[in-house]
Amino acid sequence: MLDAMPDAVLFSDKAGIITRTNAAVDKLFGYDSAELIGSSVNMLMPQALSSRHDRFIENYLKTGSGRIIGRGRAVEGVRRNGDAFPLHVSLGHITHDGEDHFVAIMHDFSARVAAEAALSRTARLDAIGQMTAGIGHNFNNILTVVIGNLELLEAQLSNPAQHAMLADAREAATIGMDLTAGLGAFGRKSNARCDVIDINAACSAALELIKHTFDPQYVILMELTDNLPAALADSTHLQSALINIALNARDAMPDGGTLITRSEVVTVDDHYIAQELDIEEGTYVRISVTDTGCGMGPDTQQHVFEPFFTTKPVGQGTGLGLATVYGFVRQCGGHVTIYSEIGHGTTVALYFPAIDEIPTEKPLHNKRESREAAGQRTILIVEDNPRVRSVTSDRLRDLGYDVRVAGQGDHAARMLRENADVHAVFTDLVMPGELDGLALARLIEATYPHIRILLTSGYAEDILSREIDDIPHQILRKPYRQSELAEALLELFDLPGSAQGVTSQVKE
Structure with a gap:
């Protein structure tokens, strides 16, 4: 009869030692009955409650008064795996052959508590x-x-x-x-009004407001691609988002700086970039807002789109700005990415699905041509992000190159001192260690002139160009497609099929 009962039933003596359980106890707490019999009932309670429980039973046996005997109350139980959960307990007392015994009838309150919490959230x-x-x-x-x-x-x-x-x-x-x-x-629980809009018109309207809001110490630049396809977005929310991002950028540049807003068409037809951006393949209109502020570290970037997360002092930020930006972009079928490096600034990119059909560009190369051009060339990848490093290695091997890898500029410099038999170094610009990508590139230019240099970064390339104009370079902007990587390498080695005579070029 005990095992047939849906509620958990447990017997214990006056010392709190378990003497009998039914099958529902085993299921509720995750123990076998053999593990429970002879053990203290306190093992099923959080530590704070177990000490109170012992005092309560001792007092009850001495005085006969108790607040739980003969009635039920909500407490907290602890399962075998350590998880605490809400529990309702009805406790009774019996005397048999001169011995005191207690019986507890218990059932899991988790579903009820969750329902009450959901109702509370809905009401709130x-x-x-x-x-x-x-x-x-x-x-x-x-x-x-x-x-x-x-x-x-x-x-x-x-x-x-x-x-x-x-x-x-x-x-x-x-x-x-x-x-x-x-x-x-x-x-009324309605969504953003996502319509087919002119992205450039919305950007221009927002930028005009931003220009009159910023002090003269800030340089506001706008680089809008002509003849953009229409995109699915909410014009009002987009303008608000751009203003919000710009104000955050201003806070990150207290002594002045540069803010660049750029619009362009991005075709996501490569599984690598689709995985990086977490969006479906297709054609998107991308709006990038770049600042030259203090930047943020990886930990902050992981939480920056969460509601109520802010790094600003109390009273100076709600933490809702970027969360609302992310929400409305996702409602319109797009995505938001953020790329930032401490000391170098931040780029926030908004991707909106393009509506108008646009001609597909002729591929810059085919895989056979790329593999033939690669020959026996060896490329050293320098990238501190292990995931990006792994993907980049796969990409280059797929194009036919021999690959070596280094996690930092310091490591790459040691590898080159030991064996400089590489044809090119493909390095991220901003990395930890004594040698970042820029310092590594200058070292290679001075010490190993036979090695070609290909730089990559998610940062604004027009600003980066001013920092590295003293070395021959190409910049491949993250995230990039496989075809763009292949074309950049063809140009780097002046191989057939590449644009000839290019000594310094920025790849979008």
Whole structure:
């Protein structure tokens, strides 16, 4: 009968030693009954509760008063693997042959607690939704007054410069109205309005607002590719995202710096890059925002898109900015990546699915031509990220090159001192150790002039070009396609099929 009961039933003596259990106890806690019989019941409780339990039983046996005997209460149990879980216990006391015995009837409260937590979250989100909808309504009323007065003021101004400033203010207020409408949408649990938009137009509108917000110590550059295909995005959210990213960049450049916004078409038709970006293959419009700020380390990059994560002092950041950027881009079927190096700056890239069909570029090479061109050439890969190092090795071997690898510039320098019989060094620019990629490239240029140099980085290549203009170089920007890697190597060795006479080139 005990084993037929769905609830766990356990007997113990007055010392808390388990004397009998049913099958449900074994299932609930993960023990075999043989392991439990003769052991202390405290093994099924967290340590803090077990000490209280002993005092409670001792007091009950002395005084006859207890708060749990004959009734139930919610406590915490501990399974055999150490996991704690919510548990409901009803405890009874019996005396048999002059001995005190206790019986506990227990059942797992995990499902109930999870359901209550879900209901609590739903109620809290509903309350937040109602609150934000109300806030949005009130702000829309205020912004309506602002926009109305700006329009009235516009008719009274004759100075073109004043008209331009007024137009910026009106545009910002309109974006504010759309964003507060988004607060109401949050209350109704609706998604971003992803439509077919002109990415360059949205970028230009955002950049105009950014230019008037930044001090003269900041250089704002915009490099937009002409004739971009239309993309699936939300224009208001995109402008807000770019402004948000730009303001974060400004905080990372307290003494001034450069901010570059670039738009371009990216075709993800290579399984390597698809894995790196965590997106489906296809054609995307990519918007990259690069700053020359302090940068961030790998640990920060792992958490930067999490809600409420911020590195700013208390009161200066909510941690919601990049989280909302990530959320809306993903809603539109895109993806967000971040590349940053401490001391060199940060690049945030937004990928939006392209809608218009665009002509597919003719392949720069085919695999047979690449393998024939590779010949018996050996390339030394210098990359501190083990995953990138492994993928790059596979790529180069697939193209027919012999490969050597080094995890840091210092290691690569030692390898070259021992054996400089390599034809090229393919190195990341920013790495730990005494020799980063730039220092390694200068060492190779001075000591091993026969070795060609191919550089790679996820950082803005136009800024990098100014740092390395004293050495012959090519830069392959991360992430890159297999065809781009192959073409860069063909050009590096001036092999057939490459662009001849190129001594310094940036590969997009």
